[in-house]
Amino acid sequence: MGSSAPSPDDTKLCGVVDMLEGRDAIQGELDRLERWASANLMKFNKAKCKVLHNPKHSYRLGGEWIESSPEERDLRVLGNEKLNMSQQCVLAAQKANHVLGCIKRGVTSRSREVILPLCSALVRPHLEYCVQLWGLQYKKDMELLE
Known part of the structure; x- marks a missing residue:
């Protein structure tokens, strides 16, 4: 087993996007989460990050785009x-x-x-x-x- 950095598992970010300001606010929160993780020597497993929404808007975590999904499972x-x-x-x-x-x-x-x-x-x-x-x-x- 190789060594790996700790990860902020089960982080949830929620918001309503009915206008571009909502989209920008969520992107700002994602940027803030990425800075927090980096400052704490942690990183998100970006392959597990999903956006649960109508795919009109795209979001990034760090430099990578987050995949959109029509449904997700959390806590089974x-x-x-x-x-x-x-x-x-x-x-x-x-x-x-x-x-x-x-x-x-x-x-x-x-x-x-x-x-x-x-x-x-x-x-x-x-x-x-x-x-x-x-x-x-x-x-x-x-x-x-x-």
């Missing part, structure tokens, strides 16, 4: 440029249904005393993980998770 939560979490709900429901299928195939007892603790321990975490962050916007998403 998938969001898109509109912060719509519907796809995250679909993925959570799929995982929960997969675990339910495993329980159904692997457990012969159907008694409440056996099934309820299994569902609480193995299924609910998939449905509840970071649910506060999801901020469910649509009734269909809530119904899917229920």
